[in-house]
Amino acid sequence: MTKELAGKVALVTGAARGVGAATVAWLHAAGARVLATDIRPEVAQLADENGVAVLVGDVSEEDVAMRSAAAALERFGRLDILVANAGRSVNKPLTETTAADWDEVMSVNARGAFLHAREAFRVMRDNGGGAIVTVGSFASTVGLAEAAAYSASKGALAQLTKVLALEGAPHGIRANVVAPGVIETDLLDTFRADSREYLRSFGDAHPLGRVAQPEEIAEVIGFLASPRSAFVTGAVVAADGGYTAA
DSSP, X not given: OOXXXXXXEEEESSOSSHHHHHHHHHHHHTTOEEEEEESSGGGGGGOBTTTEEEEEOOTTSHHHHHHHHHHHHHHHSOOOEEEEOOOOOOOBOGGGOOHHXXXXXXXXXXXXXXXXXXXXXXXXXXXXXXXXXXXXXXGGTSOOXXXXXXXXXXXXXXXXXXXXXXXXXXXXXXXXXXXXXXXXXXXXXXXXXXXXXXXXHHHHHSTTXXXXXXXXXXHHHHHXXXXXXXXXXXXXXXXXXXXXXX
């Protein structure tokens, strides 16, 4: 991999595992310095004296979003890329979904992304631009039965990102959504106890006949964060194995 992001600084939320960890690795390999954040203390394992710093905190808390942007500036002197990846889900029929379930999912997926995007936007606006990539889902554009809160939150994320693209364009800030299909990560374990069987059933539902690996989604995120996508903004980029093609 070329060092196409040399000199750039990225903030990645939900970085401890799965797509977040794969994205941190991709960005770092491309030359970026990275602040990796997560509510899980295990995010500390990503720390690297050669350019990866970590911060533990709840993405839905406003103070954490503000501290994250400030930490990137304090440690690395700038902030050029935000990857809003942190996510939660609850898999229940609508009539069994509680208000607490709804609030938990929306607080991470929608509120957390909003808060971090707002703080990153402020820094990027003052520093000549940047790239914001939010991690949505095929549920950003189609409904997903027994996942009302998750679907609503990912739909909200897509609309938020379009607004970021419109308001960011005059300041050199691009914003795009990656909309993956099912990914082989531990997020499935928050859906249901039989997550591995559920995973296989969704693999069959994708025209490519399988689910995604985290590294495959990180490649798309990296492209949208890089200068190679300089004329792409406001897009919902499907990386779903053809799930939404029909």
